[in-house]
Amino acid sequence: MPSQLYVGLMSGTSLDGVDAAVAELSAKTARPLAGVHLPFEPRLRAELLALNTPGNDEIHRAALLGNELTRRYAAAVDAVLARAGVSAQAVVAIGCHGQTVRHRPALGYTVQIGNPALLAELSGIRVVADFRHRDIAAAGQGxxxxxxxxxFAFARSDEDRIVVNLGGIANLTWxxxxxxxAGFDCGPGNCLLDLWAERHLGAPMDANGDWAAGGTVDEKLLxxxxxxxxxxxxPPKSTGRDLFNAAWLSAHGADAADPRTLQATLLEFSARCVSDACRRYYPGAxxxxxxxxxxxxxxxxxxxxxxxxxxxxxxxxxxxxASELVEAVAFAWLAKMALEGVxxxxxxxxxxRGPRVLGAIYPK
Ligand SMILES: Nc1ncnc2c1ncn2[C@@H]1O[C@H](COP(=O)(O)OP(=O)(O)O)[C@@H](O)[C@H]1O
Ligand SMILES: [Mg+2]
Structure with missing residues (x-):
């Protein structure tokens, strides 16, 4: 089959915004044609973050925020198609992850908000969404x-490789x-670093890790x-902001620490979660x-x-x-797998219990 155009949309646990990619996908290759990142403004980010913890009238707030998020997704689709010079009619489908606000596979659920029906309506493109539930229904982590x-993208026959995605949470693939x-979520990626930067620098991130780099790791705290x-x-295991959040930091003595020391220690913690897991499970890469x-x-x-x-x-x-497009292209590819029944x-x-076809299809 010749290659086809798909759009992937990813907004991850960092809550930094949405990444959109247009990708040309074939049975053997994934070639991104364009990417766009639309950041979430502080108010939207704060409201999404608030939905990650129990609160008042959540169903209503999640529904409204899901619609707002979807309009943002539709804008990202328009922008990335314009950048790629591709029309909506030329796109087979959008793979839309949605925004995780709870992840409780042990209780049989995960919640990604967003409104795929509205996205299909706004974009005029078929949408594939809800990628995680079928795996959880089959007793997986989702x-x-x-x-x-x-x-598909990175495996080679001449080298054992590990891929790590450093999102809000860090996940490894062997x-x-x-x-x-193989693979699993090995621990926090950026989410605790971002949280602490926001609290003490008033910025959404510690750019380049400069603030952390000037601090000293507290080995006891580490x-x-x-x-x-x-x-x-x-493993198998997966996690999210349900665990690694402000309450976790407080419970682990963060509030008493010097802020910069803590940032340096959090950075070392993220790095050690990755390096220790690689050494323990995937030696020889x-x-x-x-x-x-x-x-x-x-x-x-x-x-x-x-x-x-x-x-x-x-x-x-x-x-x-490109490192910022891998996840968005992955969801474009997952949409293709869903449509092909793979x-x-x-x-x-x-x-x-076994491999499953992932995703729910919303026709255009
Ligand atoms: N220049 C940078 N310096 C430090 N951290 C950065 C920089 N650019 C991006 N990041 C980190 O990456 C995060 C976004 O990563 P992303 O892959 O989108 O994660 P997610 O999938 O969880 O949204 C930001 O919140 C920030 O922590
Ligand atoms: Mg992101």
Whole structure:
């Protein structure tokens, strides 16, 4: 079959905004034609963040916010199609992840808000959404879902590779030269760093990790963070802001610490969650491919490089995919899998009973 055009939309746990990509997908290749990032303004970000914890009249707030978010998604679709010079009619489907506000696979649910019917209406394009529930229905974690795409885009027959997506949460994918793809959420990526930067710098992030880099790691505090049971629990496992949030920081002694020391310690914690997991589960990898916004955090990349050696730490750019577009292209690809009826979950990752076709289709 010739290649076809899909749009992928990802807005992750960082709550920084929505990433949209137009990708040309074939049976063997994924080629992004254009990408757009539409940031969420502070008010929208704050309202989305508030929905991550129990509060008043949540159903109403989630519905309204889901519609607002969807109008933002539609604007991202328009912008990315314009940038690529592609018409809506030429697009087979949009793969839309939605915005996670709760993730409780052990209780049988995960919640991604957004209104796929409204997105189909606004864009005039078929939408595939709700990618996670079928895997949870089959007793899986419903996350991470990107490993199948990582295998498609990054696996090689001459090198064992690991992919890490440094989003709000960090997730790993193991791509052995031969054998089974594996992976799991290894711990926080940017979410705690962002939270602390917001509180003490009044900025949505610690740009390049500069603030953290000027601080000193508190080894006792680091040990306390690393003692979090989630970190040492065996996969399959997935997590989110349900665990790694302001309450978690307070419970782990953050409020008493010097703010900059804490930021340095949080950065080391994120890096150690990745490097310890790689060493424990996937020894012998030749390369660690980094994608997601955390790959822009120079201090975090320096620590990963130092901690993971002799594994070569590289950005996904060096493998032909811009780091900020990997997840959006992954959801474009997952939409294609849904339309073709191809199971795209990896039971070895999610712990589900078996592979399943993921996603619900909203015709245009
Ligand atoms: N220049 C930068 N310096 C430090 N951190 C950055 C930089 N650019 C992006 N980030 C981090 O990446 C996050 C966004 O990453 P992203 O991959 O979109 O995560 P998610 O999928 O969770 O939304 C930001 O919230 C921020 O923490
Ligand atoms: Mg994001």
């Amino acid at each position: 996350a991470p879902l990107v490993p199948a795409f990582h295998a 791509l052995p030269r031969s054998g089974t793809v 040990e306390r963070f690393l003692a979090e049971p989630y970190v040492s629990a065996r 030749g390369r660690l491919i980094v994608c997601g916004g955390g790959s822009r955090n120079a201090a975090l990349m320096r620590r990963l490089t130092a901690l993971c050696g002799p594994v070569k730490v590289v950005s996904s750019e060096s493998c032909g995919l 199971p795209a979950s990896v039971p070895a990752v999610t712990g589900a």
